[in-house]
Amino acid sequence: MTETQAQPHTNLRGTGADNKGDTLLEVIDLKKHFPVKSSGIIRRTVAHVQAVDGVSFAVPRGGSLGLVGESGCGKSTTGRLITRLYDPTAGRMMFEGQDIAALSRRQMLPLRSEIQMIFQDPYSSLNPRHTVGTIVGTPLRVHKVVPDDKVLDRVRELLEVVGLNPEHYNRYPNEFSGGQRQRIGIARALALQPKLLVADEPVSALDVSIQAQVVNLLQDVQREFNIAFLFIAHDLAVVRHFCPEVAVMYLGKIVEIADRETLYSRPHHPYTQALLSAVPDVKQAAIGGRRERIPLEGDVPSPVNPPSGCRFRTRCWMAQDICAKQVPPLLQIGPRHKVACHFAGERGSTGAVPVTLDVLGCNSHGDPVPGATRAADLETPGYSPDFDDLETHRRKSAELADR
């Protein structure tokens, strides 16, 4: 095992996504609706599962964005859209300035090497009948990055990078433990020197003592090769540890996105607050304290027929009329903080008046106010240098509230 010793953390470069030149991937209003077919001979489309319904975010070059949320929130679908394992229903994905959402299979081919994926389950994502050498070497052969006689040398190098014995290239996956298999998956993803790695729950299938090894390895390869990560996980603590920037998804939409310090210490969306309060915390309990838990009633609604307006309103303790009528826009309220809630604010300090009225141009019941304008272009990735903070939004909105 090559576990590097604890070393002073060098701050990841280029996490400021506001600098456009530094952005590797921009996702704009991305949607994926899966058709639901009726039974019978004529399999008509009767409904759509709105798995991802308008998400926008940016991943800086060499940085990492965490995508968290519960099962069914669309985080994995988002990852598979970006790797083009699924074709998007709508929206744009600008990878180095090029929209990859509409590219054909053939046009996509050269870009496949730039965007790679690490899968959750190291047992089912490796072909049991191929040797490690074949598994890691196949991308090299397909994309012809090295001559055939050099493939093996490169495979050995890659195995060494991920902390495996380079002489084990002719072994089969079943000869490795779970943590080692995940290392093989990482070696395969690194083979083409991608610029973006989509890691879909890379450690959740591993034992706790092994998780830390793999997380450290991912951090090492990120620093060494300057790879950007889209880190998808349900484990809030692992995501916080790995990603300077975190987006929270609920039922196909991003509800809050911010730098990790803000998101974890001052969440402004009620769902983020409830989610964080539900994580059992060893240290808190060890000292004898217990965080106040915000109970959420019921289950996540079906994405086939999501609630109108705000999708979280059916389980939200603050929901008002407006929440059913108007979809809350993802409003920027800090230099690196966006939140999609009509009553955004830290727990206990939310006002009675919605804070989104000024951009929506409606009154506090969600009805449009004549004369007021709805801000255009509410779905933008990244952050803008000029924005109104929450207080300004609140003040401006108050003027419209009763009209």
Added chain:
Amino acid sequence: MTSESFLGTSGSHPAPQQAGPGAVPTAEDPFLVVDHLSVRFPTHDGLVQAVSDLSYTVRRGQTLGIVGESGSGKSVSSMAVLSLHNPKSTRLEGSITVGGQEVVGADDATMRKLRGKEVAMIFQDPLTALHPFYTVGQQITEAYRIHADVSKSTAKKRAIEMLDRVGIPQARSRVDDYPHQFSGGMRQRAMIAMSLVNDPKLLIADEPTTALDVTVQAQILDLLQDLQREFNSAIIIITHDLGVIAEMADDVLVMYAGRAVETGPTKLLLTAPEMPYTWGLLSSVPDVAADTDARLIPIPGNPPSLLNPPSGCPFNPRCVYKPKVPGELCVTTLPELLPAKVGRDHRRRCHLPDPHETYRLEVLPEIAPELAGQELAGQELAGQEKVGP
């Protein structure tokens, strides 16, 4: 729904027979006693020593958390409590008594009376643990009617009550649903309803929330705690998540390679652990409040094979503190489960001369510098812990 109706059916069980003739069992008597339990499976490759020399007790009203990685023997040992291992392919040694009844070697008829009635189990994956061909109501009713001589309609009423109690909305109509019509959290609730339908005195929850999302996990853990308060049952919660242990358990048993390596009251074990494996568990998991610049400190290597466990201390091949132990003790001799320096009922297996000091001076400053100064809290805690049996 009152608690009497749950307790009403539970009055007729035979009194536990421990503690001499005529002794009335008290709340302090352990309900489950596992004594020097070994579970071994003969295989083509040799004998798998899944559990070795494991002893613990659980009282009613107490929650015991068992932590360990996959293959540490935590599930195998609790399946033995219900005698769920195939006797033909399993070698069991030692003794397990449930309310005074010996389980090891008990015949099927005895076990059938025990299973579901005295001891019930909640499994990790409710989708595979529930039968897909039968409605949730039919499965709960069946579990109830095995132990209670009641009509189908009475049993169904009871099933609806139970579903209602565990928080299934519209229980009256959902009782006729099939498991696949339930969401993950609801399936787990249905399974809890099924396991509690006979008011068991001991509930074994094997990774009850691992397959669930955190908000649902929080709901299920709260539900288990409420039900425990209501029925005064004993709970064994098996998990790999120290966070769940921290919130749920009164006492913890840390297992490694089939053995208990540390055991004690939860707060104490989390603040003043004295076994390097426990330290590793604590240091390798990031938490939602930790310093993000700090690197995780993983446990090097992989869990050992149980076909051929390491000699001496089972953790010695992965232990970074081995050089501190004089001689080859770690490799040659299995450390005894000895009382720890801090706290009553706190025991650990380790050859380190003073593991408490090692933790305080070397481990804690690295994994939680902000807690390093608060070591006294652990000392004080030790004095406050309730007196065990």
